[in-house]
Amino acid sequence: MTKVRTCPGCADRVNAGDAFCEGCGRTLPDEVRRATPEPEGLGRNGIPLGASREDGDTTLSSVTARGRPEEGDWTTPSGARWDRPSDHGEHVHTGGTSLTDSLAVDSEWDQIDALATQPVRRDAVNSAERTVQPAGAVSPWARPSGEGADPDPQACAWCPGRVTDGYCDDCGYLQPTGRDHVVVRTVSASGVSDIGLRHRRNEDAMAVRLVPDGAGYGAGTVCAVVCDGVSSSPRSDEASRITAETGAAVLAERVAEGDDPRKATGEAMTRAAEAVAAIADSPSSAPACTFVSAVVDAGTGSVTVGWVGDSRAYWVSDTEGADAPALLTRDDSWAEAMVQAGALTREEAMRSTHAHALIAWMGADSGEIDAHVSTVTPTGPGAVVLCSDGLWNYYAEPGEMAGAVPRADADPLAAARDYVGLALRAGGKDNITVVVVPVPVSRGGPRAAPV
Amino acid sequence: MPHPSESAPGPAFRVEIDQNPHLPLGAREVHAVVGVTSETPVAAGDAVRANQVVVVDTSGSMYGQKINAAKRAARAAVETLRDGVRFAVVAGHREAQMIYPSRPALVEVDDRTRAEAYEAIGRLRADGGTRMGAWLKRAASLFEGADGPRHTILLTDGQNNESRAEFTETLESLAGTFVCDCRGVGTDWRVEDLRLIDEALLGGGPGLIADPDDLVEDFRAMARTSMGKSVADVALRLWTPQNAVVRYVKQVAPTVQELTARAVERVPQAGDYPTGSWGAESRDYHVCVEVPPGDPGRQMRAGWVRVVLPGGDGAEDRVLASGNILAEWTADEERSTGIDPRVAHYTGQAELAEAIQEGLAARRDGDEDTATTRLGRAVALAHESGDEETTRLLSRVVDVVDAGTGTVRLRSQVDKVDEMTLDTNSTRTVRTRARREPPGPDGTP
Known part of the structure; x- marks a missing residue:
């Protein structure tokens, strides 16, 4: 009882499943071509049953299986994706969270922080x-x-x-x-140093050290240093590193032993200058760098800054009732000297090709250094921002600096990253280094103080 | 059965990447041309591990000169197979009928099986319909468990008489499992049918044989090429960063083949694109990946391309070559606006293929405006890239007024062979000049 299918056009015999009539080429209507299995002779797709046992659907299914992932061969970490670099990029604008920000801080990390005398990658x-x-x-x-x-x-x-x-x-x-991009993170202060977009190496350096809880004096006090290698000097990357490390180490040591922050700063700058002078092969080939330090007293909230050269310390705050943003340092630069002497306006001075020429620095060829030390006790909340000119070139005015990253004190690491991101976006012409120290000093980590 | 040992000289592949990694700030799309070259020595003697199925359309329309030419061609193909290769001959009509051997299996080539195959081929009769999907399923089942390259030659002269849905489903299920080269004899077949097979089964581009007498030489050449393939199941593995999207992966030389949908995730964060069997040859792929934009100055590996020989039975995959597709964001417009010449060339070639196919389809549908516009665009693209062969084929379908601007008039009388040849050959691309020398050992430029 084989059903005979015929083409409605030419009455030629057609096969089950045919799309068109092979006789006249006419497209076959569905009811004619639909392949209902016939009682005998043909299996699915019109393949004779005898053959289909060998090569019909059964083997086909195993053919289909080729190329599929083998079970257990791979895993999809679904559902647990973290913020990607895109978010990192976004975050520069939004101040949103990134991985490290979202992490709780544990005691082990505190210990690492307390010991940190050099940038932690x-x-x-x-x-x-x-x-x-x-x-x-x-x-x-x-x-x-x-x-x-x-x-x-x-x-x-x-x-x-x-x-x-x-x-x-x-x-x-x-x-x-190496030092292309360095992040230092402590329970209170954090910093980021980046090579920028135009330079072949990062000649900036930073160091952050906390006075440990068990110290006799000043427990929790933050000691931070930023140094910018003088690019015209040899091995300026080494100069900035050794200067920053020595400076921060001496600061923390002196404060822990009960020195007044101003005295500690003077001592630290002297020792740092000696250290950088010691690496010079000769006075004519002397590695050199700038220096800016901050000692933020956890108890009194006083901020003591010390500097030589044109790296800066800013007070930034945008909270009602807190002190307005201010520049806490005065550059040892040609431009600043011209302004101070009343020879040029600040705008005129900054336009000069000599604007950034240093008139003081740390290095074997610097002679007697005139270390500037200044102490303020700002009304917070706010933050002290130490930075190299790679950042402040783009945000020279204290108001601009504070406005660029709102509530820098709330999340110092995010703020430091944001500052670096902004400088990169603005052109990243120089190495960029930023350390953000919240005031009052947060003792329980950046997340402990509710925003 | 000799097992490939660690010390055995393995297949030698090379990956070269051409791209401009510099992106303007905020940009996401990364383009690169990935050149893959195999310098695999041709296997001989015991090392022969190849499988060949010849499918000859024996539908009623093949009657006469065509079936006789097809018999001679199938014979020539068998003649070309080296001793030790496993083979079968299948007659395709409304089902796939075993011609040689008579049981559904592959047999080894030797003097006796060759003679028996010639004899069986001689008995072919033209009768029945055209069911390409069924023929290909048969080929797939013959290859089941076969070791080494698996190649099918499919000859037809008519339109596939299976519904598009059924045919597409069959091709989807077979995609990448063996390599199939298709030939259409005469002008009664549909280019699209063979193009679909070619795409799914990684063929070298369908071919039109206008004169049945040319079949013999063509089959011999295909069998010879097939014998040159010594590495089977090579996959192009493309790793991309998290949150990246692979926009497309296309083979762009020697033919345009869309591979995007063929990716299989065998390792995390990477897709394996089947590329079939390789002899000593070189193919180019255009890869487009969308990545999250990075900060200025940051450099990202937007794609990590590896040529992989998947290890069966739990064995480790073998990575034969690799290269990096990079992205680097910059505010420097001079660097970010330049398009890599090779990327530009193949972008044009892919557009050319598309313009020809769409133009011819519009022409068949009677949409003269679209046909004129698209074929005009094709003329301009072919002219621009110095593709003389395509220019010549186009000039038989349209009158070229100005090749530079792509101004054309449709011809009222067009030889079916010319139209079909243009359509069939549209996916074949011309290459740019030879690459700079020499590439690094890991394929990085």
Whole structure:
């Protein structure tokens, strides 16, 4: 009882499933071509049943299975994506959260912070991140245990991903090498130093040190230093690093021993200047840098700044009742000297090609340095921003600096990043280094003070 | 059965990336041309691991000169196969009928099987319909479990008599499982049918054989090329950063082939695009990835291209070559506005193929305005890229008034062969001049 199908046009016999009549070429209506399995002879698709056992649908299904992912071969870290570099980029504008901001701070990290006398690469931040994993919660980027808190060279500087061939496996970003991009983060102050867009190396340096809780005096006091290597001098990157490290270490040491912040600052600048002078091969080939430090007293809220050169300290605040933004330093630069002498207006002076020429610096060739020290006790909340000219070139006026990143005191790390991001967007012509110290000094970490 | 040992010289591949990594601030789209070159030595003797199925359309329309030419061509193809290759000959009508061997399996080429195959081919009769999907399913089942390159030659002269839905479904299920080169003889077949097969089964572009007598040489050449393929199932693995989107992956040389939808995620954050079997040859791919914009000066690996030989049975995948597609954001417009010449060239070639296909389709549908516009655009693109062959084929379908601006008039009388040849060849691209030498060992420029 084989059903005979015929073409409605030419009455030629057609086969089940045919799209058109092979006789006249007419497209067949659905009811004619629809392939209902016939009782005998033909299987699905018109393949004779005898053949279909061999090569029909059964084998086809296994053919179909080729190329599919093998089970267990891969995993999708779904549902647990973190903020990507895009967000990092956004965050420069919005001040939104990024990975490290969202992390709770744990005691181990506090200890690391307290000991930090040099910039801590983000690697270490990632290792801190390991320690804050709630027990039992498995993060998609959980690292194998047993790596301890050692900086992990395979951790991405931008996201929780791993690094292969210098690129992150997750976000794809090329990893910074050495000092190209450095982040230092403590429970109170944080800083970011970046190579910028035009320079071949980062000659800026920063150091942040906290006076430990167990110290005799000044527990929690923040000691921060930013140095900008003089690019016309040799090994200026080394100069800035050794100067910043020595400065911050001496500051914290003196304050912990009960020195007045002003006295400590003078001592720190002397020792830092000696340290940088000591690395010179000869006075004619002397590594040199600027210096700006801040000692923010956790108890009194006083801010003592010391400086040589044109790196700056600003007081920034945009909170009602707090002191207005102010520049706490005065550049040792040709432009500033011209202004002070009344020879030029500030605008005229800054337009000069000599504007940034230093009239004082730290280095073996600097002679006797005239260390400036100044102390204020601002009414907060607000923040002290230490920065190299890579930032302040774009936000010279204190009001501009404060307006660029609102509520810098609320999240110092985010603020430091925002400042660096803004400087990069503005052209990034120089190395950019920013340290943000909130006032009053936050003792429980950046998240402890409600915004 | 010899197993490839660690010390055995493996397939040698090279990846070269051409692109301008500099993006304007805020830009997301990264383009690159990925050149993949295989310098694989041709296998011989015991190392032969190739599988060949020849499918000859024996529908009623093949009757006469065509079936006789097809028999000679199939014979020539079998003749060209090296000893040790596993093969089968299938007659395609309303079902796929085993011609040689008679049981549904592949047999090894030797003097006896060759002679038996010639004899079986000689008995082919033209009768029945055209069911390409069924023929291909048969080929797929014959290849089941086969080791090494799997290649099918499919010859037809008529339109596929399967509904588009059924045909597409079949092709989807078979996509990438073996390589199929299609030939249409005469002018009664539909270019689109063969193009669909070619795309799904990674062929070298469908071919039109106007004169049945040319089939023999063509089949011999295809079989010879197929014998040159020694590495099967090569995949192009494209890793992209999180939150990135692969806009497209297209083979752009030697033919244009859309691969975007063929990606299979076998490792996290990466898609494997099947590329079939490789001999000593070179292919180019145009990759477009959308990434989250980065800060100025930051450099990102927007794509990590690896040529991978997937390991079966839980074995490790073998990465044969790799290269980086980079992105770097800059405010410097001079750097960010330049388009890489190779990317520009293939963008033009892909558009050319599209313009030809759309123009011819519009012409068939009687939409003369669209046909004139699209074919005019094709003339301009072909002219611009110095693609003389395509220019010549286009001039048989349109009268070119001004090649530079793409001003054309449709011809009222067009030879069907010319139209079909233009359509069929539209996906073949011309290459730009040879790359700069020499690439790094890992393929990075």
